[in-house]
Amino acid sequence: MLQEISHALGLIMGEDLILGIESSCDDTAVALVTRDGEVVSALTQSQVRIHAEWGGVFPELASRAHAAEIIPTIKAVMAEADIGPERVKAIAVTRGPGLIGPLMVGVNSATGLGMAWQKPVIGVNHLRGHLRSAALEGGKVKYPALVLLVSGGHTLLALMENADSVRILGASRDDSVGEAYDKTARLLGLGFPGGPEIDKLAKLGEPSIEFPRPMLREGLEFSFSGLKAAVARCVERAPNVDPANVAASFVAAVLDVLSSKCASALSETNARSLVVVGGVAASAQVRQRMSEVAASSGAELALPPLKWSTDNGAMIALAGWDYFVAGRNPALRPVARLSIQEF
Numbered sequence: 001m002l003q004e005i006s007h008a009l010g011l012i013m014g015e016d017l018i019l020g021i022e023s024s025c026d027d028t029a030v031a032l033v034t035r036d037g038e039v040v041s042a043l044t045q046s047q048v049r050i051h052a053e054w055g056g057v058f059p060e061l062a063s064r065a066h067a068a069e070i071i072p073t074i075k076a077v078m079a080e081a082d083i084g085p086e087r088v089k090a091i092a093v094t095r096g097p098g099l100i101g102p103l104m105v106g107v108n109s110a111t112g113l114g115m116a117w118q119k120p121v122i123g124v125n126h127l128r129g130h131l132r133s134a135a136l137e138g139g140k141v142k143y144p145a146l147v148l149l150v151s152g153g154h155t156l157l158a159l160m161e162n163a164d165s166v167r168i169l170g171a172s173r174d175d176s177v178g179e180a181y182d183k184t185a186r187l188l189g190l191g192f193p194g195g196p197e198i199d200k201l202a203k204l205g206e207p208s209i210e211f212p213r214p215m216l217r218e219g220l221e222f223s224f225s226g227l228k229a230a231v232a233r234c235v236e237r238a239p240n241v242d243p244a245n246v247a248a249s250f251v252a253a254v255l256d257v258l259s260s261k262c263a264s265a266l267s268e269t270n271a272r273s274l275v276v277v278g279g280v281a282a283s284a285q286v287r288q289r290m291s292e293v294a295a296s297s298g299a300e301l302a303l304p305p306l307k308w309s310t311d312n313g314a315m316i317a318l319a320g321w322d323y324f325v326a327g328r329n330p331a332l333r334p335v336a337r338l339s340i341q342e343f
Contacts, residue, residue, distance in 0.1 A: 016089040017081075018324065019113075020317025021074070023106030024098025024126045025152070026050075026057045028069040030077045031313035032088075035321050037136045039314045041081035045069045052192045056182065063101030070109045077313075085117040092320020095123030096335030097153070103334035111332065122323045123332045127154065127340040129315035130277045132163070132322065133304035136314055141302045146271035148262055149340070150286070151278030152178030152193070155222050157265050158340065160275075163322060166341050169265055170220030177254060177280050180224040184231050184250050188243045198247050199283050205244025207252035209234060213260075220261055227253055255289045262290065266297040273300040282309035 015034050022029040031042035047065050050058070078084075093110035096103060107123065114121035130149055134141055147158045147166075155178075156171035175183070178195060185194025190201065211230045214223040231250055234241060262274060274294040280286055287303060294301035308314055323329070323343065330343050 017083070017087055018317045018320045019074070019077075019088050019091045020124075020129075020313040020315070020320055021070070021091065021093040021106050021110050022126070022129070022311055022313045022316045023066045023070060023102045024094045024096070025102060025311060026062050026065075027311045028066050028073050029311060029313035029316075030070075030073045031317050032077060032081050032083075033136075033314050033317035033321070035325075037139065037318050039137055039308075041077045042312065042314050043073050043077050043080070044312055045073055048193065056192065057099070059099045059101050062099060063105055066102050066105040070105060074109075074113070085119065088117065088119055090120045090122055090320060090324050091117075092122045092124045092316050092323070094126045094129065094316055095330065095332065096126060096338035098126055098334075098336065100334055100336045103336070107332060107334050120324070120329075121332060122320045122328075123330045124316050124319045124323060125330075125338055125340070125343055126311075126316070127338070128322075128343065129319045131160070131166070131275075131340070132318045133277050133308045133312075133315040134275050134302040136308045136318060137305055139302060139304065141275055142272040142300055144269065144271050145273045145275050145302070146262065146265050146269060146299070147275045147277065148258065148290070149278045150177045150258070150276070150280035152176060152182065154278065154340075155224070156340065157220050157261060159265075159269055159271065164326070168341065169269075170222065170261065172222040172224060174223055174225040175228060177222075177224060177258070178278070180228045180254070181280065183228050184247070187232055187235050188246060195280060195283060198251065199285060201244050201247040202251040202285065203248075205242060205246070205248035207248045208245050209241075209249035211249050211253040213253050213256050216257055216260055220265055222257065222261065224254075224257075251285055255285060258286065259289050259293045262293050263297060266293070266299055271299055273302050275302040277304055277309070279310045282306055
């Protein structure tokens with residue numbers, strides 16, 4: 001109720017908004033966001049049913065779905081907020097990293113819309129959007145902050161002295177956490193995306209299988225290919241193994257690695273907060289373990305609201321505000337590979 005009142009007041013007072021567009025992978029997402037991170041209107045069109053039979057994202061099908069959904073989604077978000085283009089200060093759109101076809105759909109749509117509305121169009125780094133997701137809807141991040149980004153495509157630890165400064169402390173040498181979740185789910189015959197299915201199944205099992213904790217005591221870098229391979233060997237050698245126990249043991253191994261790295265990084269830095277973002281940050285198990293790590297280290301835990309953990313337009317809009325205020329305007333072209341340290 002308070003959120004609805006805040007939305008209404010923002011609209012009545014005529015607060016400027018940025019329209020955020022996200023199409024880097026398999027979600028067509030659009031949102032209108034105020035400078036302080038209040039989400040006035042948002043909508044995400046999921047493509048899960050399209051890609052489920054493939055066990056992963058099919059790039060060509062993703063591009064077609066984005067092309068079909070992006071303009072109707074923008075119209076629906078504007079209609080829900082009951083505003084016209086005059087209230088939009090700028091349009092922020094993901095320019096990378098991601099699948100090049102879906103990125104092209106988003107960038108081209110935003111460019112055309114900017115020309116029609118005579119609004120500036122800002123190309124935003126998708127990873128920078130995730131970094132800002134913990135500040136949506138009243139969220140506060142105390143700097144310097146240690147950031148754990150865990151998603152389908154990335155796993156990394158970074159130290160942020162402020163909202164713009166990012167220094168990578170460690171990253172995955174191979175598979176991301178989200179990729180390991182999806183591949184383990186496939187081995188167990190679960191649905192796509194695999195993360196939520198693994199988490200559900202893990203709650204029914206016991207962590208009775210000794211899976212490896214790769215690079216547990218080796219700096220702040222990650223590796224999850226060995227864990228994924230260990231799960232595959234287990235399922236192959238013991239076809240009658242309880243899938244719930246496999247899931248629980250896999251999750252336990254992941255949590256041990258993530259928590260150990262975060263605890264080490266907190267002890268080595270002057271971070272005042274631990275920020276956990278990305279799709280895997282929606283996991284209840286991850287959230288619980290990270291709260292324990294933060295508490296034991298004396299840091300404050302900052303998490304995005306559940307609905308803003310996975311890819312969304314709101315985080316792109318809020319990052320777009322940062323770019324807009326700072327006068328940043330990167331080349332507006334889709335880029336499949338983009339470092340988190342780039343704008």
